[in-house]
Amino acid sequence: MSEPMYRDWILDTIDSLRSRKARPDLERICRMVRRRHGSAPEQTSEELEKLIQEQTVLKVNYKGSISYRNAAKVVRRSRKKDDHTTKRTAVEEANHSDLSNGDSALGPLDQDETEHLENELPVSMETDSTMEEEEEQEGADEDGHEGSSPSPGGEDAVQGGSGAAHPYSAPCSPSGSRPGHSPVSDRPSTCKTSKRSSPLSPSSPLALRQNDCVCDSAFCPADHGPSGMQRNNTGTGALKTIVQPSGTCPWVQKSLVKREREDGVRMEESDLTSDQLVPDGVDETMKGSDRQPKTLSFPSDDCAKYKKGMDVASYVMAQDDVKNDVKNREISVKKETLRQNLLLWSVADVATYISAAGFPEQAVAFRTQEIDGKSLLLMQRSDVLTGLSIRLGPALKIYERHVKMLQRTHFLDEEDDL
DNA sequence: TCATGCGCACGTC
DNA sequence: GACGTGCGCATGA
Numbered sequence: 001m002s003e004p005m006y007r008d009w010i011l012d013t014i015d016s017l018r019s020r021k022a023r024p025d026l027e028r029i030c031r032m033v034r035r036r037h038g039s040a041p042e043q044t045s046e047e048l049e050k051l052i053q054e055q056t057v058l059k060v061n062y063k064g065s066i067s068y069r070n071a072a073k074v075v076r077r078s079r080k081k082d083d084h085t086t087k088r089t090a091v092e093e094a095n096h097s098d099l100s101n102g103d104s105a106l107g108p109l110d111q112d113e114t115e116h117l118e119n120e121l122p123v124s125m126e127t128d129s130t131m132e133e134e135e136e137q138e139g140a141d142e143d144g145h146e147g148s149s150p151s152p153g154g155e156d157a158v159q160g161g162s163g164a165a166h167p168y169s170a171p172c173s174p175s176g177s178r179p180g181h182s183p184v185s186d187r188p189s190t191c192k193t194s195k196r197s198s199p200l201s202p203s204s205p206l207a208l209r210q211n212d213c214v215c216d217s218a219f220c221p222a223d224h225g226p227s228g229m230q231r232n233n234t235g236t237g238a239l240k241t242i243v244q245p246s247g248t249c250p251w252v253q254k255s256l257v258k259r260e261r262e263d264g265v266r267m268e269e270s271d272l273t274s275d276q277l278v279p280d281g282v283d284e285t286m287k288g289s290d291r292q293p294k295t296l297s298f299p300s301d302d303c304a305k306y307k308k309g310m311d312v313a314s315y316v317m318a319q320d321d322v323k324n325d326v327k328n329r330e331i332s333v334k335k336e337t338l339r340q341n342l343l344l345w346s347v348a349d350v351a352t353y354i355s356a357a358g359f360p361e362q363a364v365a366f367r368t369q370e371i372d373g374k375s376l377l378l379m380q381r382s383d384v385l386t387g388l389s390i391r392l393g394p395a396l397k398i399y400e401r402h403v404k405m406l407q408r409t410h411f412l413d414e415e416d417d418l
Numbered sequence: 419t420c421a422t423g424c425g426c427a428c429g430t431c
Numbered sequence: 432g433a434c435g436t437g438c439g440c441a442t443g444a
């Protein structure tokens with residue numbers, strides 16, 4: 001995750017450059033950020049890469065040169081076509097502002113978005129010679145970044161070895177090509193092939209997401225950029241996504257899937273009990289941490305169902321849980337002693353619990369919002385994710401791993417008592 | 419020298 | 432025709 005500060009700086013810079021009709025390219029962005037904020041170009045470049053991976057910024061090839069786009073604005077433009085999209089724009093803008101903590105780019109790029117863009121923009125990454133040269137130069141940076149750079153590396157680690165291990169990565173790089181590494185002439189066909197290679201129906205939201213992922217720029221940057229804009233061009237106003245942000249971050253992809261599921265497939269959540277929706281990745285580790293059996297015993301069918309759609313939260317948590325195993329153990333003991341009195345938990349108790357769970361920073365938010373045991377029981381996912389003004393990552397973990405678990409445990413206990 | 423503003427051309431829808 | 436984009440030039444600090 002890039003620094004929010006840098007995100008603002010860079011987005012402001014891009015907007016500023018655009019407003020004065022200057023191409024928002026790396027050089028200008030770095031220069032302006034340095035001038036305005038004194039940030040080193042290298043740092044700016046690095047942060048920019050992160051933003052690209054977060055989909056907050058889109059890197060595109062426009063008229064033969066690299067440009068950077070404010071993803072949110074790109075989205076809005078592409079939505080102006082009909083009433084349906086217009087109506088959604090407001091929501092997206094709201095989402096965007098709500099998610100201005102760095103996940104902003106994810107909001108706008110929902111399924112419709114992706115679908116639209118994907119339809120509109122060839123999933124290719126062909127470049128002209130100009131771009132190729134630029135890519136060659138930036139390539140070192142990007143290659144390092146997307147492949148083994150330490151910067152997104154932290155996230156990569158969370159991504160579970162992202163590249164190689166990612167299920168979608170395989171079809172992603174049939175040629176293992178990268179811009180500048182393969183003949184330009186190869187790209188169109190390669191990309192088309194890649195796009196078609198999706199096992200899912202093109203109309204399937206998941207297919208779209210997976211396509212994004214399949215062409216994960218981290219593994220196959222040349223293969224597409226659904227969320228970004230690409231216009232198959234040969235340097236005449238065509239727009240091509242150079243780095244597919246969504247793709248560079250598998251977990252972002254998962255996040256997108258999650259969002260989309262929340263929007264369109266939310267019924268799953270309503271159809272299933274909260275138990276059934278507990279991320280198996282979490283519970284898998286919970287098993288090893290003295291979790292109460294009842295909190296783990298949900299229908300295997302649903303468990304399997306959930307596994308298929310394992311979202312970013314569970315994915316991340318699965319990674320983190322290994323580290324937090326010991327911590328979870330301690331927490332579970334505390335839970336055991338306190339859960340019966342959950343309704344009696346004070347604000348301080350809740351804050352202490354959250355803090356002990358490894359989220360001291362977020363515990364403050366719980367305290368600030370005066371979340372006591374009763375409130376905790378009433379909290380919904382959105383409350384945790386957005387109502388506390390805490391970062392999405394911790395929020396997801398807190399909700400999936402703790403809030404939901406506590407609620408489930410509490411209500412199951414109540415059922416038992418009946 | 420550098421940042422900024424903007425006319426204009428081009429491409430897309 | 433509206434809109435997005437950015438080149439190229441003029442202007443000001």
